[in-house]
Amino acid sequence: MAKQKTPEWQWSEDGINFRTRKWVKPEDLNANGSLFGGSLLKWIDEEAAIYAIVQLGNYRAVTKHISEINFEASAVQGDLIEIGLQATHFGTTSLTMRAVARNMITRKRILTIEKIVFVSLDDDGMPTPHGYSEITYNRDRMPTERLATGTIRLP
Numbered sequence: 001m002a003k004q005k006t007p008e009w010q011w012s013e014d015g016i017n018f019r020t021r022k023w024v025k026p027e028d029l030n031a032n033g034s035l036f037g038g039s040l041l042k043w044i045d046e047e048a049a050i051y052a053i054v055q056l057g058n059y060r061a062v063t064k065h066i067s068e069i070n071f072e073a074s075a076v077q078g079d080l081i082e083i084g085l086q087a088t089h090f091g092t093t094s095l096t097m098r099a100v101a102r103n104m105i106t107r108k109r110i111l112t113i114e115k116i117v118f119v120s121l122d123d124d125g126m127p128t129p130h131g132y133s134e135i136t137y138n139r140d141r142m143p144t145e146r147l148a149t150g151t152i153r154l155p
Contacts, residue, residue, distance in 0.1 A: 018051045018085040021104070024075050035075040040110065044083055044099050051085050052095050052118035056130045057141030060121040064094065067115035073108040080104040085116075087135045093127035094119045 022043050030036040045063055052061040075081055082102050089096040099113040122128035132141070 018047070020047050020083050022081045022083065024077055024079045024081060026077055029077060033076060035079070035081070035110075037069075037071060040081070040101060041069070043081070044101065044113065044116075047083055048085055048097060048099065048116050048118065051087070051097065052120075054142055055087055055090075055095050055136060056118070056120045056132065057143060058120045058128075058130060059143045060123075060125075061095070061118045062121060063116070064119045065115065065117040067113060069111055069113050071111045073103060073106065073110050075103045075106070075110060079106070081110065088115075090130075090133045091117075092129050095130075 028039040084100045085097050087097050095118050097116050101110040120130040
C-alpha cells in the first residue's frame with residue numbers, strides 16, 4: 001500500500017515537539033491590516049522562552065541569539081496561527097532551537113527561524129551549565145521555585 005503524502009501545510013513528523021496556537025486580534029495588526037511581524041516575533045520569543053525553561057530546568061533562561069527570519073506569508077484578523085519549536089542542540093549553558101509559524105486558516109507557512117539560542121543564567125546573571133543533552137517530554141525539569149518571590153517552593 002502506498003504511503004499517503006502529508007499536505008505541505010500540516011505539521012509533519014519533522015521533529016517539531018512543542019506547539020502553541022495564537023488567534024490574530026485587532027491589536028496584532030499593522031497599518032496594512034495584516035499581522036504585525038513584531039507581534040508574531042513576540043509570541044515566538046515568549047513560547048521559546050517557556051520551552052527553554054522546561055528543557056533547561058531554569059527560570060533564568062534568556063534569549064541570546066535569533067538568526068535570520070524568513071517571512072513567507074502573512075495573516076489577517078481572525079486567523080489562527082500555529083507556532084512550532086524544535087530543540088536542535090544543547091550546549092554547555094545553552095539550548096538552540098528552530099521555529100516555524102503557520103497560518104491554520106490559509107494553510108501557508110508564515111515564517112521560519114532556523115536558530116534561536118537561549119542561555120541558562122545563574123543568580124548573578126552569568127551563564128551557568130545546565131547539565132542536559134537530551135530533550136525532555138515531561139515536566140521533570142520544571143523549576144520548583146518562583147523567581148519573583150525567591151525561595152518559596154511551588155506545590
